[in-house]
Structure formats: structure tokens, C-alpha cells
Amino acid sequence: MENSILSVKNLGVSFGDQTIFKNLNFEVKRGETTAIIGPNGAGKTVLFRALIGSISYQGEINWAEDAKIGYVPQRLDLERQLSLNLGDFLRLKVNILGLHKTVIKEVLNLVHLPAAKIKNQLSYLSSGELQRALIAFALIGAPNILLFDEPTAGVDVSGEEQIYQTLHHLQDLHKLTLIFISHDLNLVYRYADKVICLNRAMFCFGTPKETFTHPILEKLYGSRIMHHLHQDDE
Amino acid sequence: MMSDANSIIPLIAIIAAAAASGLIGVFALTRRMTLAADVISHVALPGLGLAVLFNINPLIGGAAALILGALLVWALERRTRIATETIIGVVFAASLAIGSLLINSNEELLDALFGDFSGLTLLEAAIGIIAGLAIILLTIFFKEKFTLAFISPDLAKTSGLKVDRLNLAFLLMFVITVILGLKFLGVLLMGALIIVPAAASRNLARSFNGDLLIASLLSLFSVLAGFLIAERYGLEIGPTIIAVASLIFFVSVFFKKQN
Numbered sequence: 001m002e003n004s005i006l007s008v009k010n011l012g013v014s015f016g017d018q019t020i021f022k023n024l025n026f027e028v029k030r031g032e033t034t035a036i037i038g039p040n041g042a043g044k045t046v047l048f049r050a051l052i053g054s055i056s057y058q059g060e061i062n063w064a065e066d067a068k069i070g071y072v073p074q075r076l077d078l079e080r081q082l083s084l085n086l087g088d089f090l091r092l093k094v095n096i097l098g099l100h101k102t103v104i105k106e107v108l109n110l111v112h113l114p115a116a117k118i119k120n121q122l123s124y125l126s127s128g129e130l131q132r133a134l135i136a137f138a139l140i141g142a143p144n145i146l147l148f149d150e151p152t153a154g155v156d157v158s159g160e161e162q163i164y165q166t167l168h169h170l171q172d173l174h175k176l177t178l179i180f181i182s183h184d185l186n187l188v189y190r191y192a193d194k195v196i197c198l199n200r201a202m203f204c205f206g207t208p209k210e211t212f213t214h215p216i217l218e219k220l221y222g223s224r225i226m227h228h229l230h231q232d233d234e
Numbered sequence: 235m236m237s238d239a240n241s242i243i244p245l246i247a248i249i250a251a252a253a254a255s256g257l258i259g260v261f262a263l264t265r266r267m268t269l270a271a272d273v274i275s276h277v278a279l280p281g282l283g284l285a286v287l288f289n290i291n292p293l294i295g296g297a298a299a300l301i302l303g304a305l306l307v308w309a310l311e312r313r314t315r316i317a318t319e320t321i322i323g324v325v326f327a328a329s330l331a332i333g334s335l336l337i338n339s340n341e342e343l344l345d346a347l348f349g350d351f352s353g354l355t356l357l358e359a360a361i362g363i364i365a366g367l368a369i370i371l372l373t374i375f376f377k378e379k380f381t382l383a384f385i386s387p388d389l390a391k392t393s394g395l396k397v398d399r400l401n402l403a404f405l406l407m408f409v410i411t412v413i414l415g416l417k418f419l420g421v422l423l424m425g426a427l428i429i430v431p432a433a434a435s436r437n438l439a440r441s442f443n444g445d446l447l448i449a450s451l452l453s454l455f456s457v458l459a460g461f462l463i464a465e466r467y468g469l470e471i472g473p474t475i476i477a478v479a480s481l482i483f484f485v486s487v488f489f490k491k492q493n
Contacts, residue, residue: 054388071392076385081436082264083445084381092378093393121440137389147392 005030005067005145005177006051010059013043013050020046024059026196026205030144031171033178035192035208037185039221042199044181045074048147051179070143072134074150074181078123086125086133087118093140107136111166128159135163139170146170148180164191185212240356244418247359248457250366251414252427256453257373258411259432260445261404265384268429273326275412275425277303279333282346282421286337292346293358296416300409303329308402349420349472362414369411372403377446380404419472430479431456434486452482 004027012022020043028034036044050057052071063069090104108115111132117125125133138146146167164187170176182188188195188208195211197204197220204211204220262268281299285292303325310321337343354362373380383390383400390397408428415424431452432445439445460475 052392054391069392083439088442092382095378
């Protein structure tokens with residue numbers, strides 16, 4: 001257990017009489033990269049929200065005592081007229097945690113956002129910029145575990161590569177544990193140590209080699225399976 | 235009217251209420267309770283009605299009803315996840331009906347709805363000043379926490395905030411601000427003084443602190459200008475204040491920031 005940062009036992013979430021998922025069991029080790037895959041509506045984001053304690057659940061979620069979570073949501077539902085600029089947004093967390101404001105420059109550097117953007121209205125950032133702003137926000141306070149909801153949604157291909165490079169760099173630097181939700185099975189195959197697959201009817205947990213089998217993927221996604229999946233498997 | 239202490243102290247109370255409502259409005263907009271803010275103040279009506287019925291200070295009745303209303307909205311929000319606006323809409327409709335039934339004199343009903351400045355006692359004004367200052371200080375103290383909790387409860391959670399408690403604290407601060415203006419603006423107009431200056435400020439402000447400053451200044455200006463205009467032309471004070479605030483809002487639309 002001292003090597004694991006998160007252990008989940010018999011986890012279930014339901015809204016009213018609708019069960020989103022039940023009986024999830026998995027463990028995440030320090031420094032590992034875990035991917036969560038599954039079709040739309042499978043409850044991947046719901047799982048994240050249960051992990052951060054935003055919604056009620058049945059079962060057990062045990063974080064290591066020193067676990068410090070950084071959370072990158074898929075999007076922020078912002079109103080166009082919100083007066084908050086990027087600097088204000090990052091300052092929220094810096095001030096709440098009582099950190100020094102130089103942290104803002106550091107995290108902006110880490111995600112390759114130019115400091116000149118600080119005065120830009122948050123609701124006017126491009127989706128790629130907003131995503132990096134959210135990553136920067138998550139990195140404030142030096143978390144040792146990052147939860148990423150679709151880290152590359154709304155980002156073009158070069159932006160996607162940059163985000164993954166950044167993540168890798170951070171993992172090497174700070175021994176970060178990473179849990180990410182993704183639809184890109186090639187990325188998952190390349191980067192993940194463990195895979196959690198999730199849909200209404202099933203759950204599986206194992207290494208990419210164990211989970212990316214024909215029967216499992218067919219059960220997970222229905223018949224539309226990406227046959228080119230193992231192209232990067234040398 | 236503004237020559238002796240008896241009118242200066244109420245005036246200070248009203249200035250404090252105006253600044254508080256400008257600040258609270260910024261967060262009410264961030265929390266997307268634009269309509270709710272307007273109607274939540276109506277919850278005061280049944281309280282005012284009951285107070286009149288039992289012959290106690292109407293402010294006490296109104297305050298009690300508002301605080302109960304805030305607790306009710308908070309509890310309902312936690313349980314049902316229906317948007318706040320819907321919940322408050324239902325609570326409001328019920329309040330307006332019950333309140334109007336309880337207040338059976340037309341004149342008293344009008345005072346409750348539109349305010350009656352002349353009735354403010356020195357004690358009420360003194361309490362108002364203290365409560366107004368407390369709201370201003372608390373809002374500034376909690377500004378980051380409120381903002382984060384309202385734009386993303388999930389990010390707030392992972393930043394170590396207790397989102398439920400912040401929501402409760404805000405709803406209570408919100409209704410206390412309504413209580414501050416109850417006597418001089420009435421239940422119909424106090425919600426407007428919270429929302430309209432903050433909405434105008436949104437069109438102008440380019441940063442968070444700028445937003446807070448502009449909203450409270452616009453609220454203050456509306457109240458003071460409204461007072462002077464009402465005095466000069468013998469108009470009702472409450473409606474004049476809100477007319478000024480609304481005019482500022484319409485002007486602000488033309489200065490809307492482009493990005």
C-alpha cells in the first residue's frame with residue numbers, strides 16, 4: 001500500500017435510480033500513468049468527480065495521506081462577460097493556497113503560455129489556450145497526482161504533442177502520478193502503464209497489453225474497433 | 235432633510251448598503267443567479283406580512299423570512315440539483331402570494347414593495363451600518379473563494395475549499411444585503427440594486443478587482459444621484475435610484491469591452 005497513491009474498492013455512483021457504474025476496483029501506484037477509456041456517457045468524468053469528492057458515491061476511495069490532487073476539467077463553462085482575466089484566474093488558487101505570486105510565472109512557463117496573455121479575459125482565450133490555462137491552474141501548489149479529463153480535446157495535433165511532452169517532462173521532474181481520460185487509443189497505448197475501461201455494462205483494469213484485446217474492445221465500444229491500434233507496438 | 239444627525243446616520247447606512255450590494259452583485263452574477271437575485275428578495279414579503287399582523291418591527295419579520303429563504307434555497311440546491319433559478323422561482327411565487335394575502339392594507343403593501351425611507355430609525359440605521367461594513371469586509375475577504383466555488387465547484391474542491399459552506403455563506407450574505415436595503419428600496423427594488431450595477435460593471439471591467447470596484451462605485455452613484463434627483467423633483471426615492479442604475483446599465487452597453 002505504501003507504493004500506491006490511490007486505491008478504489010467497490011466504487012459505485014448512481015444519480016437517482018440510474019446507476020452510472022458499480023463495483024469498480026483498481027489501484028494506482030506512484031509515478032504511474034493510468035488511462036481511462038470508454039465510450040461517451042460511460043461515466044468517465046463521473047468517476048473523476050467521485051475521485052475528487054465532488055459527488056457522493058458508494059464504496060471506498062482511499063488516497064494516500066500525502067496525495068495532492070491537481071484536476072484538469074475538460075472545459076470550464078464560462079460566461080462571455082466574466083470579468084476574470086487569466087492572471088485573476090490563476091491568482092485565485094495562488095491566494096487560496098497562500099503561495100507567492102511568482103508561482104504564476106512558473107506554471108505559465110511549464111505549459112508554454114506567454115506571460116503576455118495574463119491580461120486576457122479568460123472567456124476570450126482559445127480552447128487550446130484555455131486548456132493550458134487549466135493545466136497551469138492544476139499545477140499550482142505542486143500536486144503529486146494529476147487528473148486529466150481528455151487532455152487533448154479541443155487542441156490541434158501539434159498542441160496535443162506539446163501537452164503530452166509537457167506531461168512527460170513533469171512526470172520525470174516531480175514523480176507525478178497521472179490519471180487521464182482519453183478517446184485516443186493510440187495515445188493510451190503509447191503512454192499508459194495501466195488502463196481502466198469503463199462502460200455501463202463492464203469494467204476492466206490492467207496493462208494496455210492485457211486490456212487492448214479484441215474481445216474487450218469490442219465489448220467496450222461495440223463493433224467499431226480501431227484495427228490500426230497496434231501500429232505503434234514494436 | 236439632510237441637515238441633522240437624524241438623517242446623516244441613515245444616509246451612511248444607505249451608502250454602506252449600496253457599496254455592499256454592488257460587491258455582492260458581482261458574485262451573484264458569477265453564480266448565475268441574475269433572475270434569482272431579483273426574486274429572492276420577495277421572500278421577505280410573508281415575513282413583513284406576519285410582522286405587521288403580530289405588530290412587531292417589519293424589518294425583523296422580513297429578515298427572518300429572508301434568512302429562512304436562504305437556508306431553504308441552499309438545502310434544495312444540495313438535494314435536487316435543479317438550477318437555482320427554478321427553485322427560487324417557485325419559492326418566490328409562493329412568497330408573493332402569501333405575503334400579499336397577509337398584508338391587507340394597500341399602503342403597507344406598497345411600502346413593503348417599494349420602500350419607505352422616512353421610516354428608518356436611528357437604531358435600525360446603526361445596525362445597518364455595522365452589517366453593511368461586515369458584508370463589505372467579508373466579501374473582500376472571501377472574494378477568491380467565492381469566485382472559484384461559483385465558476386467551478388470541482389476546481390474549488392481540489393483547491394481545498396468547502397463549496398457547500400461557501401454557498402451557504404454567500405446566500406446568507408446575499409439576503410443580509412437585501413435586508414439592508416429593505417426599508418429604503420423595498421423588496422421589489424433591492425434585488426435590482428444588487429444586480430443592475432454589477433451587470434453594468436461587467437460591460438466595463440477588464441479585471442476581477444476592477445469589476446468589484448466599478449460595481450460598488452456604480453451602485454453608490456445610483457443611490458446618491460437617485461436621492462438628489464428624488465429630493466429635487468419630489469419623486470419616490472427607491473424607483474428613482476433604480477431608474478438611475480438602469481440608465482447607467484444602458485449607457486454601459488455602448489462601452490462594452492471588445493476583446
